Amino acid sequence: xxxxxxxxxxxANRAAEAARTLEDVARFALDHxxxxxxxxAIRHRLESVLIASGFPRETRAAARDTTGDTGVANSAAxxxxxxxxxxxxxxxxxxxxxxLRVIEECLKTVDPRQAANAERIRYDAYEAERTVSTMxxxxxxxxxxxxxxxxxxxxxxxxLGWRQTAAVLxxxxxxxxxxxxxxxxxxxxxxxxxxxxxxxxxxxADVIINDRADIAAISGAAGVHLGQQELDTADARAIVGERxxxxxxxxxxDQALAAQNDGADYIGIGAMYPTExxxxxxxxxxxxxxxxxxxxxxxxxPHLAIGGITAERCDELVxxxxxxxxxSSAVCSSPDPAATARVIMQHFAETETxxxxxxxxxxxxxxxxxxx
Numbered sequence: 229x230x231x232x233x234x235x236x237x238x239x240a241n242r243a244a245e246a247a248r249t250l251e252d253v254a255r256f257a258l259d260h261x262x263x264x265x266x267x268x269a270i271r272h273r274l275e276s277v278l279i280a281s282g283f284p285r286e287t288r289a290a291a292r293d294t295t296g297d298t299g300v301a302n303s304a305a306x307x308x309x310x311x312x313x314x315x316x317x318x319x320x321x322x323x324x325x326x327x328l329r330v331i332e333e334c335l336k337t338v339d340p341r342q343a344a345n346a347e348r349i350r351y352d353a354y355e356a357e358r359t360v361s362t363m364x365x366x367x368x369x370x371x372x373x374x375x376x377x378x379x380x381x382x383x384x385x386x387x388l389g390w391r392q393t394a395a396v397l398x399x400x401x402x403x404x405x406x407x408x409x410x411x412x413x414x415x416x417x418x419x420x421x422x423x424x425x426x427x428x429x430x431x432x433a434d435v436i437i438n439d440r441a442d443i444a445a446i447s448g449a450a451g452v453h454l455g456q457q458e459l460d461t462a463d464a465r466a467i468v469g470e471r472x473x474x475x476x477x478x479x480x481x482d483q484a485l486a487a488q489n490d491g492a493d494y495i496g497i498g499a500m501y502p503t504e505x506x507x508x509x510x511x512x513x514x515x516x517x518x519x520x521x522x523x524x525x526x527x528x529x530p531h532l533a534i535g536g537i538t539a540e541r542c543d544e545l546v547x548x549x550x551x552x553x554x555x556s557s558a559v560c561s562s563p564d565p566a567a568t569a570r571v572i573m574q575h576f577a578e579t580e581t582x583x584x585x586x587x588x589x590x591x592x593x594x595x596x597x598x599x600x
Contacts, residue, residue, distance in 0.1 A: 232334050233291030236283050239327040239334075240274065246324035247271045247353070250360050253317055258363050259528060262489060266356050273349050274328070281335050281342040314364050321357030328353055365470055366491050373530045375576035376569060377404040377436070379556040380424070386561050393565050394424060398431040400566035401573070406453060406554065408438040421447035436475065441467040451475065453496065456483065461490040477534070479512050481519050484526035492529070495520075496554055499535025500545065504557070511535070514548035521549035539568060542575035552576055 251267035254260050278284065294300065310316050328350035335343035378397055385393040394405055407424055409417055417440065425435045425448050434450035437443045441464040444452040451473025452464055459467075464474045476487040477496040487495050497520055499511050514533075521527045533545050534554040545553060555572060562568040 230291065232337060233283065233288065234293065234297075236278065236331055236334050237288035237291050238297075239330040240278055240283070240288055243274055243324055243327035243331065243353075244271050246320040246327065247274075247356075249320035250317060250324070250356055253313060253320075253364070254360050257313055258360070258367065259525060260363060260489075261525070263356070263359050263363065266352070266359070270324075270349060270353055270356060273352075274331070274346070277335075277342050277345045277349065278331075280345075281339040314361065317357065317361050317364060321353070321361070324353045324357065325350060362470075362491055366493050373551045374403045374532070375552045375573045376402055377406055377532055377552070377554040378402055378559050378565075378569060379406045379408045379438070379554060381408050381556060381560065384557045384560040385565075387563050388565065390420075391423070391427075393560055394427055396566040397559070397569055398428060398433055400569050401431075402433065402569050404434045404436060404450075406436040406438055407449075408556070414443070418443050418446055421449060425449050434473075436473065441474075444468050444472065451493070453477070461487070461492050465491065478520070479516065481516075481523055481526055484520045484529065484531075485523070488526055488529050494530040494532070495526075496534045497531050498533055500533050501536030501541060503536035514544055514550075517545065517548045517550055521551075537572075539571045539575070542572055546575055550576075 247267050247270045251264050251271075254263035254267055275285075278288070310319065328346060332343050332346040332350060335346055380390055380394055382390040387393070388396065397405065405424060405428060407417075407421055409420070412420065421435070421437055421443050428435045435447075436451050436453050437447065437449045438453050439455065439458055441452045441454075441459060443449070445468050449472070452468055453475040454461075454464060455477045456479075458464075461474050461476065465472075468474065473493045474491070475494045475496060476483075476490075476492040477498070478484040478487055479498065484495050484497070497512075497517055500513060500517070502511055517531075517533055520531065527549075530551070532552045532554040533550045537545070537553045537555050538558045542550075542553065553572065553576070555569075559565050559568050559572070
């Protein structure tokens, strides 16, 4: 039996198995159609290369000698143990890249043109592993759905001032505060962000910075929230790091799907109602929320409805499938911000329990949670 045939057969099997593993993680763990399709394409493209170079499946099978293979019994001590899906993906990616490299080198001896095609497949395989791995990390970051995020803007904190408002909200159990200040200097904004992060730490709450990935990174905030015109998700992630959250505002289902495809950890959906805190070109209303939540892909993302939300409007949002809201003036300008926040969170208490117990949620050791 020719050694080239045996090497190609062994590594074709190894590559197909590894690509299938990545495909199934993308398909069943992430429910991501495009990522699964990319991994599937790797298997089919590799088979086409092997057929074109004279190594179809039947020829490879004829070269196989499992009983005479001296490496069958060689196995690493940790080969039968994986801590989690992240290790499964890492192992499959390494195995896929190594197998494709062996095939590429072997094909250089018989068909250099197809060897070049195998090289291109190998580079695509590296990207496929990176995509699936990044999505898995995002799933860990996004394993909880918050009932309430309060947007802290000094001019709206008319009763207590921004610092005292934040303090009473944290005492009331609000799980996330977003710092939203458009007119502060960078130095003042960074200082305020650090103060807010320090305050939230004692309450196991997270702070999100609106628009400014750089301020989020230097303040140690849990993440950054971006509009449609701000940095794309990959660029923001490069600044805040892999462990931080990146959120995106969406006003259509297509935007929500794009955010999910780009690796956003959560989405803000709106505007639900008219609001005086921000000029809105259009009011989408709870119907948009129903569309997003009802979509098989976009509906899996943690979300917060935003725009003109009050405690009185929460029942309508819950009926539309809402699992959490982002609120600004209704809480910050309230005579009793803590009491208002508690009323809003109570609307979502049952929804939050159902989400945490949902079988599709991935367990997480991270303390970060999604916000808006």
